[in-house]
Amino acid sequence: MRHPTLPDARRRIQAAQIHGEVQRLCTGTSPAGQLEGAVARLHEITTNPMVIGHVLGSFQAYRDRSEAYQPAVDLLRAAAPTRNRRR
Numbered sequence: 257m258r259h260p261t262l263p264d265a266r267r268r269i270q271a272a273q274i275h276g277e278v279q280r281l282c283t284g285t286s287p288a289g290q291l292e293g294a295v296a297r298l299h300e301i302t303t304n305p306m307v308i309g310h311v312l313g314s315f316q317a318y319r320d321r322s323e324a325y326q327p328a329v330d331l332l333r334a335a336a337p338t339r340n341r342r343r
Contacts, residue, residue: 262310270302274311274332277301282327291334298335305337312336 262268281294302308312332319325 262307267302267304267307267310270304270307271310273301274298274307275314278311278315278328278331281331291331294331295335298331303337308332308336 262271277298281297298308312329315325315328315332319329
């Protein structure tokens with residue numbers, strides 16, 4: 257799958273970190289935690305809506321092929337700034 261890249265190296269690195277952290281949090285290899293703690297962990301990396309949205313788009317595409325990615329989509333939606341959330 258190809259999608260637009262982020263405009264600078266810093267954001268691309270943050271996206272890679274968010275992607276890896278979401279996978280870790282959603283596979284059970286991290287300590288058991290609640291959604292709030294997982295969102296806080298992602299926000300330690302970045303709160304930039306462009307970066308979070310970029311990663312969310314990737315996981316939504318994965319979810320279209322497998323429902324196993326739904327927890328990752330839910331986590332990223334929770335981490336997205338509220339003004340950009342769809343209701």
